[in-house]
Amino acid sequence: MKADIAVIGAGPGGLAAAAAALSCKRQVVLIDDNPGIGGQIWRGIPSIAGYSTMLNHPGLRYLPSARVVAAPAGGQLLLETPNGPIILRYARLIVATGAREFLFPFPGWTLPGVMGAGGLQAMVKSGMCVSGQRVVLAGTGPLLLAAADTLKRAGAEVSLIAEQAQGAALMRFAISLRSFPSKLKQAGHLLWSLRGTPYHPDSYVTSAFGHDRLHGVHVQSGSKPVKIHCDWLGVGYGLKPNTELLLTLGCAIDGDHAEVDDHLRTSVPEIYAAGESTGVGGLDKASLEGQLAGLAAAECAIAALPALIRQRDRHMRFAGLLTRHFALRPEIISQVTDNTIVCRCEDVTHGRLSTFGNWREAKLQTRCGMGPCQGRLCASACESLYGWRNTISRPPLQPAKLATLASATNP
Numbered sequence: 001m002k003a004d005i006a007v008i009g010a011g012p013g014g015l016a017a018a019a020a021a022l023s024c025k026r027q028v029v030l031i032d033d034n035p036g037i038g039g040q041i042w043r044g045i046p047s048i049a050g051y052s053t054m055l056n057h058p059g060l061r062y063l064p065s066a067r068v069v070a071a072p073a074g075g076q077l078l079l080e081t082p083n084g085p086i087i088l089r090y091a092r093l094i095v096a097t098g099a100r101e102f103l104f105p106f107p108g109w110t111l112p113g114v115m116g117a118g119g120l121q122a123m124v125k126s127g128m129c130v131s132g133q134r135v136v137l138a139g140t141g142p143l144l145l146a147a148a149d150t151l152k153r154a155g156a157e158v159s160l161i162a163e164q165a166q167g168a169a170l171m172r173f174a175i176s177l178r179s180f181p182s183k184l185k186q187a188g189h190l191l192w193s194l195r196g197t198p199y200h201p202d203s204y205v206t207s208a209f210g211h212d213r214l215h216g217v218h219v220q221s222g223s224k225p226v227k228i229h230c231d232w233l234g235v236g237y238g239l240k241p242n243t244e245l246l247l248t249l250g251c252a253i254d255g256d257h258a259e260v261d262d263h264l265r266t267s268v269p270e271i272y273a274a275g276e277s278t279g280v281g282g283l284d285k286a287s288l289e290g291q292l293a294g295l296a297a298a299e300c301a302i303a304a305l306p307a308l309i310r311q312r313d314r315h316m317r318f319a320g321l322l323t324r325h326f327a328l329r330p331e332i333i334s335q336v337t338d339n340t341i342v343c344r345c346e347d348v349t350h351g352r353l354s355t356f357g358n359w360r361e362a363k364l365q366t367r368c369g370m371g372p373c374q375g376r377l378c379a380s381a382c383e384s385l386y387g388w389r390n391t392i393s394r395p396p397l398q399p400a401k402l403a404t405l406a407s408a409t410n411p
Contacts, residue, residue, distance in 0.1 A: 003029035003061070005297050006077065006090035008068060008245065011039025013275025013286035013293075014096035015051045020294025021094075022059050024301065029061045029088060031079060033398075036064065039098050040122050041146070042283055070395030071248055072408040075270070080400050085407035092270050092297040095246055095258070096290060099239035099276035101143075102380050104328065105342050105350070106335055107207040109235070113214030117234035121147040124154045131155030136217055136228055138162035138205040139236040140326040142282075145190040147234055148197060158194075159230055162203035162219050164237070165326050170201050173325040180318055182284065204332050208233055220331075237328055239280045240380050246273060247393035262309050263296035264289060272297050281319030288312055333384055342385070343378040345371020350385065359388040372399055 005021045007014045010032035018030045034040075037055070038048040055062050066081040077093075079086040101116035108114070115123075117137050124130055135156045137144050140163060148158050163170070177184040203221040208214055216229040241257045251266040251273070252259040257280075258266055258273035265272050274293040275286035292308040295301045336342075338351030346367040356362040359369070359382060368382070369375030369390070374397070379390045396405060 001029065001061070001086055002089045003027055003091070005029075005092045005094060005294070006031065006088055007094045007096060007294075008032075008077075009039070009096035009098055009275065010034065010037040010062075010064070011096060011098045011275060011286065012042055012048065012283050013098070013277070013290035014039075014094070015048065015054070016287045016290025017094045017096055017272075017274055017294035017297075018060060018290075019051065019054055020291045020300075021298045022054065022057055024295065024298035025059065026298045026300075027059050027061075029063065029090070031063045031066045031068065031077075031088075033065065033067045040100075041118055041143070043122070043125060047283075047287075067398050067400070068245055069397055069400045069404055070408055071245075078395075078404065078408045080398075080404040085401075085404040087407065090270075092272065093249075094272045094274055094290075094293050094297055095249075095251075095266075095277050096273070096275045096286070096293075097242040097245055097277055098286075099241045099280055100376055101236045102238050102240050102328075103235055103377055104237050104332060104384065105340050105381055106205060106332075107337060107340050108209055108214075108217075110341050110344055111208050111210050111214045112212070113210070113231060114208050114233045114235065117147040117236035118143055118239075120232060120234035121150045124150055124156075129154075130232065133157065133231040134159050134229065135232045135234065136160045136162065136205075136219075136230045137234045138164075138203070138217070138219070139234075139238070140164045140328070141236070141238050141322065142187070142190075143236055143239070145187070145194060147236075149190055149193050151234075152194065152197065156232075158197050159228055160203075160219065161194075161197060161199045162205060162221070163199065163201045164204040164329055164332060165201060167201045169325045173321060176321050176325075183282075183318065204329070205233065205235060206335055237332075238322070238326055239276060241276050241278070241280060242376075243277065244374070244376075244393040244397050246271075246277065247391065248395060248397060253391065263305065264293040265296065279316065279319050280322065281315050282322075285312070285315035285319060288315060328384060336385065342381055343368040343371065345373055345378075348378075353382065354386065356386075359390050360392075362388070374398065 004026040272293040274289040
């Protein structure tokens with residue numbers, strides 16, 4: 001299969017990139033590992049649903065439920081699809097792989113019933129019934145409010161939203177939103193829909209308890225410890241960009257996101273990045289960056305790019321506000337005990353990992369990061385706990401069938 005422009009990710013950034021490239025009369029292949037468009041968080045909202053008609057565009061080949069497994073050669077990707085493996089050859093590539101939740105370990109976080117706040121929200125959107133069930137949401141950032149709104153509309157009893165940021169930081173963030181009227185309006189709508197729902201700043205989960213599944217949580221709320229019984233616990237300490245594919249393709253990473261120029265071109269000239277891949281900033285940033293990357297990759301509407309770049313700078317300022325005001329507090333890091341599991345896939349504890357000096361050494365000795373998630377959960381936790389940064393990504397990027405891997409050498 002060949003494409004002028006391949007777009008990885010059908011979230012807001014990827015959809016906007018595909019639409020922009022199609023407007024320039026390019027042949028586009030849009031790939032996503034979900035069965036539908038919208039990504040993990042934004043599926044089903046009106047601005048995403050509006051892209052549904054684009055999927056029938058004659059210049060677009062849409063591949064849902066398709067995963068990128070490897071990059072066997074320059075300008076090529078190995079895909080695993082429901083209909084078998086595909087070698088995709090592209091002239092330009094736009095990586096809009098979004099972000100994942102940052103789940104920091106704590107005692108009891110491996111109990112059934114404990115999951116990411118965004119993951120719980122996504123499961124409810126996919127049809128999971130939570131009507132009448134008690135839910136605690138904990139962590140930090142606006143995603144907690146969005147998840148709480150979805151759960152409440154689905155009939156769940158949201159017993160508590162535990163926000164780890166202190167009241168002063170939240171107040172400063174609220175004041176700064178005056179420079180972003182659309183964000184302020186969105187926050188106002190969420191807070192109004194959640195009126196009456198307990199929302200406690202300066203609060204975080206210290207442990208979860210239960211036998212065969214979650215029965216409740218212990219929360220440190222200010223100086224007061226609180227015990228709450230619940231059926232579900234959704235935890236999320238912000239988002240981390242998915243950079244595994246970018247690393248595999250040889251693109252430079254700046255901190256935890258892609259290093260890009262004003263046109264969102266990475267250090268590999270034919271590869272662009274958009275959305276959370278360039279830094280977490282929300283729906284508006286992702287959509288605008290997708291449009292910018294799509295036009296730049298198609299080398300089309302060049303006169304429109306400076307205005308888009310100026311708008312992007314504004315969205316990057318908002319992203320900076322999120323980073324500053326919702327940073328992980330050291331008290332949360334210090335609550336991890338020697339018996340706390342850090343790598344859920346391989347059951348590796350903090351006590352075991354703390355004896356090693358770097359990520360590679362720990363991985364070789366304990367298999368940390370070698371399970372089904374391939375380090376997507378534990379690598380970020382290890383960076384916060386030990387200062388390790390994983391800068392290497394090797395294929396396969398995700399678990400794949402042997403037939404798919406064999407097709408890379410015998411297409």
